Amino acid sequence: MVAQTKTTAETASSGRPTTENRKRTGGMRRLLLRRSMFGLFTLWVVSLVVFLATQALPGDAAQAILGREATPERLAALRAQLHLGGSLPEQYISWLGHLVTFDLGNSLAGGKPVVQVIAPMLLNSGVLMLGSAVIAIPLAIVIGTWSALKKDTVVDHVTGVVTLVLASLPEFVVGVLLVLLLATGFLHLFPAVFVLIPGEQVWSNPAQLVLPVLTLVLAVSPYIIRIMRATTLEVLESQYVQQARLKGLPERTVIWRHAIPNAIGPVAQVVALQLAWLIGGVVIVEYLFRFPGIGFQLIDAVTNRDLPVVQILVMAIALFYVVVNLLADVVTLAANPKVRTAQ
Amino acid sequence: MTVHRRPRSLRTLTAMALAASLMGLAGCSSAGTPAADAGAASSPRAGGTLRVGIVGGSAKDSLDAHSPVTHPDEARAIQLYDTLASYDVDHKIQMSLADKITPSADAKTWTVHLRDGLKFSNGKPITADDVIFTFQRITDPKNPMAGATALSGLERDAMKAPDPQTIVFPFATAFATFPDIVTQYNAGIVPVGYDPKNPVSSGPFMTESFTPGQQSTFVKNPHYWRAGQPYLDKVTIIDFPDDTARVNALLGGQVDAIDQLPLGQVNVVKANPQLKVLESATGSWLPFTMRVDQAPFNDPKVREAFRLIVDRQQMVEQVLGGHGTVGNDMYAPFDACFPQDVPQRNQDIAKAKELLAEAGKSNLSVDLVTSAAAAGLVEAAQVFAQQAKAAGVTINVKKVDPGEFYGDQYLKWTFSQDFWFTRDYLPQTAASGFSTSPYNETHWDDKQWTDLVNQANATTDQATRCGIIQKAEQIEFDRGGYIIWGFPNSVDAYSSTVSRFTPDKSGIPLTSFTFRNVWLNK
DSSP states (O other), rough: OOHHHHHHHHHHHHSSSHHHHHHHHHHHHHHHHHHHHHHHHHHHHHHHHHHHHHSSSSSSHHHHHHHGGHHHHHHHHHHHHTTOOHHHHHHHHHHHHHTTTOOOOOOTTSSSSHHHHHHHHHHHHHHHHHHHHHHHHHHHHHHHHHHTTTTTTTHHHHHHHHHHHHHHHHHHHHHHHIIIIIIIOOOOOSSOOOOOTTTTOGGGGGGGHHHHHHHHHHHHHHHHHHHHHHHHHHHTTHHHHHHHHHTTHOOOOIIIIIIIHHHHHHHHHHHHHHHHHHHHHHHHHHHHHTOOSSSHHHHHHHHHHHHHHHHHHHHHHHHHHHHHHHHHHHHHHHHHHHHHHHH | OOOOSSHHHHHHHHHHHHHHHHHTTTTGGGSSOOOGGGGGSSSOOOOOEEEEEEEEETTTTOOOOOOSSSHHHHHHHHOOOOOOEEETTTOOOESSSSSEEEEOSSEEEEEEEEEEOOOOSOBBBOOHHHHHHHHHTTTTTTSSTTTGGGGTOGGGGOOOETTTEEEEEEEEHHHHHHHHHTTTTOOOOOOTOOOSOOOOOOOOOEEEEEETTTTTEEETTTOOOOOOTTSSSEOOOEEEEHHHHHHHHHHEEEEEEEOOOOGHHHHHHHTTTTEEEEEEOOOOOOOEEEOTTSSTTTTTHHHHHHHOOOHHHHHHHHHTTOOEEESSOOOOOTTTTTOOOOOOOOHHHHHHHHHHHHTTTTTTTTEEEEEESSHHHHHHHHHHHHHHHHHTOEEEEOOOOHHHHHHTTTOOEEEEOOOOOEEEEHHHHHHHHHHTSSTTTTOOHHEEEHHHHHHHHHHOOOOHHHHHHHHHHHHHHHHOOOOOOOOOHHHHHHHHTOOOOOTTTTHHHHHHOOOGGOOOOO
């Protein structure tokens, strides 16, 4: 392991890879390329599904926007304003063309350019997710490892029960309980809903972020903790760790140099899945806390049949999924010499 | 006076003020009047910001005076635009921007006279030209606004302004309900050249900021015509698509008032000494709509049977949690002409079965299309399906999302539901009773009834008109297509620091959103 890390470092610095290393990095590059192509293919399929699904929604934007105010005259006027119409394949191809050239058009509901509508929302959700991930992932890895090292002690059992309970609760239940506990019922520590003052950013009033972030942290951590505990235990019982111990290495070195790096690989996959889940999970959490992000926006856009916004948001979510999984692959590959060098 | 943005500061201040007054140290609080006196305060206090949480709202939100599309849009329009006349809390018309609205003898011509010295928020005077521009904008055939159908009889090119304070409205046919139509919140007066993107206001407040789907802030209009009003410096309207979030915001002190308190939360709010519930009996109704031109409802016996199936008291108990009154298949209960002597129709399963058997429709099975388009619709459909079993009728409740409900099939469903705010009888018939009405859900087209209502529309004498209206209501009671089982109360909630929210019959929440009447004791 140590030797291999060195070789990679040499390769990177010298710029003149040995034949063997070229093979390895070439294999990895090819693998990543193949994954990227597959990612693009996935995105294309998603675009098709999204387009067809949104077309299949009953009612059009003009009807959804006017609701019961939709008299035939007003419908006709609004449809003309929104340029609704054209055959399905025509609409799809024109939409895909605009998508590829980043010409996203205007929101049907507000009339503003789609980019202007979703950019702040993406930023806001990004802040929420990043905040949650930055807290949840290291915390979960530390707790998982700790729990594994303290196997069968009180700490381990408590962690086990708490994570199991949290993992089995849907995130909106966790959210509602937190609101009851910390905002409206028992204690009045944090705001129960998010109110964005115009002209301010979501992080301007951090107290408002506490409950949504905490909800997401509690929703994603349990899985990471449990998988971290499981893989650490497995690694600790492996032959190379025993070998390292037999060599007389200090326990600290055994754990940090030999055990943890090998336990991280499978955990990266779970972390990626949880991150990908986060972007879906924020939909519900944002709605609960009235957080102005993509989830809140998506629900509204679906209700309004605001197809340009729905389509872009879903594509953005799909892109996030693909990228996160690609990154997880990279981490797994980097952490596992067997996978990394596989041809 | 500080603006309380943070929820905790409000609570803490209130608690501190309370504690201080208990200790006889009331003068120490920098927040003004101690909260303990809040309820007792009788004279209006100027200043402060009222933060209101309102159901719904979306990216499609608009400040357009004549085209409100979401529920918070209605609240915003009421802050920004005054109408020629307005309803008081008893649903009686009071003059507003106009000081006189008078009909000609045949009710075909209406003359409106404006008050002296009216001004828009930009300081320009409100004149007859602005009023004509407003009604031409509403009825623009190229881009008709929400109020256009009600004004379809207006000869829009023949409106005249004999002097800057007088406007003459000519109609093709007699139009007795003109004052009601100009009182609707979607008929606010706007200046010539009005641009909804940069709205000039004729109402108590003017726009400071507006983020669709999020929130909007309004500041006092210095040129507002009602002396001393509004009392508040600022109103913030926050959109809340989710019930839970709205209630939590009130409980956590992030807003001072919310509309449409979920019925499950009424006792929670009542138990909190810092909060108050505002409950108003209204003339709003959530009818079942039976298409009178389609089987099985084209047989009046089936319609009567269905009306006899409903246990109205149980509906009010289960759907509205008791917050409402029982209906008698007739709308407009607050109309001065509403017939008081028609006996209450009650559940009578035996009679219903008998009528169904006579119609050859025993063991009937019908689809009932419902949607969460308004609170209580889905619940009412489910309760009705239960009640119908006793009469051997199978009701298949088909729940669709609001987009589909208002989609291509809206107003075409055979058996469905709808909801209406309080209206007087004649304006309501214009909206839903004639074959030409925009919302004739039941496809009601009854010759005798139509003649009567046309006659009432042409009658300006109140007593004569009432007699005709009562006959028309009787026809609807006998063979109409609505099942009107009840009138839900509107139930809102607010912080006890807010004064002068009063019960209001309109069905529009929080005293018809008239925040100009409201002040803060904090």
